[in-house]
Amino acid sequence: MEGKGGDRLHNLDIQRTMPRGRPREFDTETALNNAMLVFWRRGYRATSLDDLTEAMQVNKPSLYAAFGDKESLFLQVIDFYANNLLAPRSSRLMQADDMRSGLERYFADLSEVVVGKSYPPGCLIACVLTEECAESEALKEKLASMIKGADERLAKFFNTHKEELKSDLSPKQAAKLLLSTIYGLSIRARAGTPKRELVEICEAFIKSIAK
Amino acid sequence: MEGKGGDRLHNLDIQRTMPRGRPREFDTETALNNAMLVFWRRGYRATSLDDLTEAMQVNKPSLYAAFGDKESLFLQVIDFYANNLLAPRSSRLMQADDMRSGLERYFADLSEVVVGKSYPPGCLIACVLTEECAESEALKEKLASMIKGADERLAKFFNTHKEELKSDLSPKQAAKLLLSTIYGLSIRARAGTPKRELVEICEAFIKSIAK
DNA sequence: TTTATTCTATACTGGTCAGTACATTATTCC
DNA sequence: GGAATAATGTACTGACCAGTATAGAATAAA
Numbered sequence: 001m002e003g004k005g006g007d008r009l010h011n012l013d014i015q016r017t018m019p020r021g022r023p024r025e026f027d028t029e030t031a032l033n034n035a036m037l038v039f040w041r042r043g044y045r046a047t048s049l050d051d052l053t054e055a056m057q058v059n060k061p062s063l064y065a066a067f068g069d070k071e072s073l074f075l076q077v078i079d080f081y082a083n084n085l086l087a088p089r090s091s092r093l094m095q096a097d098d099m100r101s102g103l104e105r106y107f108a109d110l111s112e113v114v115v116g117k118s119y120p121p122g123c124l125i126a127c128v129l130t131e132e133c134a135e136s137e138a139l140k141e142k143l144a145s146m147i148k149g150a151d152e153r154l155a156k157f158f159n160t161h162k163e164e165l166k167s168d169l170s171p172k173q174a175a176k177l178l179l180s181t182i183y184g185l186s187i188r189a190r191a192g193t194p195k196r197e198l199v200e201i202c203e204a205f206i207k208s209i210a211k
Numbered sequence: 212m213e214g215k216g217g218d219r220l221h222n223l224d225i226q227r228t229m230p231r232g233r234p235r236e237f238d239t240e241t242a243l244n245n246a247m248l249v250f251w252r253r254g255y256r257a258t259s260l261d262d263l264t265e266a267m268q269v270n271k272p273s274l275y276a277a278f279g280d281k282e283s284l285f286l287q288v289i290d291f292y293a294n295n296l297l298a299p300r301s302s303r304l305m306q307a308d309d310m311r312s313g314l315e316r317y318f319a320d321l322s323e324v325v326v327g328k329s330y331p332p333g334c335l336i337a338c339v340l341t342e343e344c345a346e347s348e349a350l351k352e353k354l355a356s357m358i359k360g361a362d363e364r365l366a367k368f369f370n371t372h373k374e375e376l377k378s379d380l381s382p383k384q385a386a387k388l389l390l391s392t393i394y395g396l397s398i399r400a401r402a403g404t405p406k407r408e409l410v411e412i413c414e415a416f417i418k419s420i421a422k
Numbered sequence: 423t424t425t426a427t428t429c430t431a432t433a434c435t436g437g438t439c440a441g442t443a444c445a446t447t448a449t450t451c452c
Numbered sequence: 453g454g455a456a457t458a459a460t461g462t463a464c465t466g467a468c469c470a471g472t473a474t475a476g477a478a479t480a481a482a
Binding site: 147176179 | 252253254255256257331332333337338341342343344345346351354355358377379380381385387388390391394395396398399401402404411412415416418420
């Protein structure tokens with residue numbers, strides 16, 4: 001009797017983690033990662049659904065069932081990018097002991113994303129989302145919220161190191177200048193500027209805001 | 212006899228300015244300006260040839276005869292943009308008496324382009340060319356040459372005012388930071404950031420590089 | 423007035439696009 | 453094992469796309 005109850009509970013447990021029908025043959029994270037790489041390399045409009053299904057190894061009906069339409073998939077890709085490529089690097093920035101070394105490491109970390117061999121050149125948000133957001137209110141809001149989040153996080157960092165800031169600069173101002181610098185790096189990377197030139201800009205930025 | 216010779220010369224002269232066939236019914240500059248506005252608002256890929264012919268008031272065969280294919284037209288649009296909207300503003304910068312007032316006016320001038328009511332938000336180069344340049348070598352080279360030109364012009368400006376620069380910053384470095392700042396403004400404008408917030412960034416930039 | 427030339431207008435083309443209908447397959451629940 | 457559920461694979465659809473063929477109209481030269 002108790003055995004039956006235990007079994008039922010056990011089954012409910014399985015039901016929660018193992019849904020009814022035919023199981024998915026693809027991994028959502030892997031598929032999103034591959035979608036990200038295509039959008040990043042080719043841009044939003046230039047990426048066709050056929051490009052996506054090929055890269056993601058997911059056919060169209062499955063893609064629509066799992067991610068919705070192209071724009072909805074792109075929004076999920078942006079979140080995936082922010083969570084997996086940007087967030088860990090800004091977390092590391094927050095742990096820095098001082099402003100200068102923190103920024104140096106942050107720029108080094110970010111350059112893996114923006115000019116690294118593992119990814120297409122430039123920041124996905126700066127280079128791809130920015131163009132397309134003119135055509136869609138949802139994408140525009142996504143861009144705005146990404147910028148707001150970055151501004152706040154970076155301002156928090158500068159706030160904990162304000163004694164190292166040039167005296168007439170506020171943490172918020174420094175944060176916005178840093179974000180601009182990152183966008184600048186990104187666009188230059190897209191244009192093919194070699195990493196060595198970008199490093200000089202990072203150094204110049206640190207000089208410009210430091211006491 | 213001399214009269215005949217004079218007439219012939221006169222006719223040759225007309226031939227040079229007045230070509231043979233049916234005259235064009237559209238003005239090239241006006242058409243380019245209208246093409247620019249569409250590309251700027253909608254992006255490169257999202258702009259169809261039908262959008263262009265409607266905006267330019269030029270039908271497709273005439274458009275192809277006058278400007279070549281879509282990419283070729285876009286390249287001419289970029290030059291039109293640089294020559295007509297950017298060049299006059301950076302010329303005015305070069306005439307400034309001191310760094311601070313020069314930059315203040317430059318930012319004010321540029322904000323007409325980037326957040327003005329007369330144009331779509333953001334810089335055409337930063338927001339539109341940057342995405343598409345990943346798909347075309349010609350566009351990538353155009354972006355690179357635009358960046359190079361801007362770097363050189365701005366460095367020249369800072370070089371004539373280097374006594375006002377923070378002592379550890381070179382004119383070249385200041386130029387690259389300024390260009391990054393402009394890109395940052397541009398992307399924020401595309402996201403819908405109001406002008407008043409952008410002005411704060413301009414002020415912060417000037418503080419960051421000034422002595 | 424004729425001819426050569428150049429632009430204009432319309433209609434068309436082959437290809438690609440985002441999104442979907444439908445039949446099939448794999449799995450859980452009963 | 454049978455019903456219900458949820459995925460997969462293929463093939464399709466109407467719309468739109470960049471670019472062009474063809475015929476007609478406006479001009480300069482002869």
